[in-house]
Amino acid sequence: MKPLILVMAAVTVAICATPCAAYTLDPISRVFTPSGSESTQFFEIKNPGAERVALVVSFSTLERDLDYVETNRDAEDEFLVYPAQMIVAAGGKQTIRVTWLGTPRPAQELAFRIKVQEVPLEVLDRKTTAPVTGNVRVLVTYNGSIFIRPAHAAPQVRPASVARTQGPDGRDALAIVLVNAGSAVGMVRSCSLRVTAVGQPSIELSEHALASLANTRVLAGGRRRYLVPWPSASGSAPLKVTGQCGVTP
Numbered sequence: 001m002k003p004l005i006l007v008m009a010a011v012t013v014a015i016c017a018t019p020c021a022a023y024t025l026d027p028i029s030r031v032f033t034p035s036g037s038e039s040t041q042f043f044e045i046k047n048p049g050a051e052r053v054a055l056v057v058s059f060s061t062l063e064r065d066l067d068y069v070e071t072n073r074d075a076e077d078e079f080l081v082y083p084a085q086m087i088v089a090a091g092g093k094q095t096i097r098v099t100w101l102g103t104p105r106p107a108q109e110l111a112f113r114i115k116v117q118e119v120p121l122e123v124l125d126r127k128t129t130a131p132v133t134g135n136v137r138v139l140v141t142y143n144g145s146i147f148i149r150p151a152h153a154a155p156q157v158r159p160a161s162v163a164r165t166q167g168p169d170g171r172d173a174l175a176i177v178l179v180n181a182g183s184a185v186g187m188v189r190s191c192s193l194r195v196t197a198v199g200q201p202s203i204e205l206s207e208h209a210l211a212s213l214a215n216t217r218v219l220a221g222g223r224r225r226y227l228v229p230w231p232s233a234s235g236s237a238p239l240k241v242t243g244q245c246g247v248t249p
Helices: none
Strands: 023-025 029-032 040-046 053-061 079-082 085-088 093-100 110-119 141-148 155-165 171-179 186-197 216-218 221-231 239-248
Touching: 029 040, 029 093, 040 085, 053 079, 079 171, 085 093, 110 221, 155 186, 155 239, 171 216, 171 239, 216 221
Parallel strands: 029 141
Antiparallel strands: 023 040, 040 093, 053 085, 053 110, 079 093, 110 141, 155 171, 171 221, 186 216, 186 239
């Protein structure tokens, strides 16, 4: 699945000579508990368009590497969804019930994608015939997020390492890695960081230099690398980073 936002709706364009259906998924992200009443929650599909829409629901894991590139693995066995397939009437709506079936005691928060994918109407309605060849059809897909969060889970984001590198423009830059040693996803609000080269005074990175860190997320147990301008002569001495980050779940 494609990245969201934190959550954002991704739109997949297939092949519309006529106005396209503009259904919505609400909410686009939910936090579940691994057991108890909040392990079942609801999403709502609304179809304000003038045509019926056919939809299929599926699930996958949500994993990110050091550069925040997303990968996914099938997670259909971790959830029970009803209905998993539906046709929503023009101007209508449909409630989707999702239940977590995985472990009731995860060591840390688990992240998943819920994918609501529009398919050609004839796939779910055998009485509908495919459009004449040459027509253009747009099919919309929403990639939402589900977080399975155990009780008392909280983020702990801190600077882990720093290294010299070059930015896309070829200029000297710093690659700063933040680690989330906590048990829940952390939204980085701001960081106060100092970089020290052996034998040289430490340098406090400005708010402007750290702008790319603000309002970004680091998954529970994950790491994320950021490139920031290096405000000093590069040199070759080893570097270390200290400081702290303000985060919210």
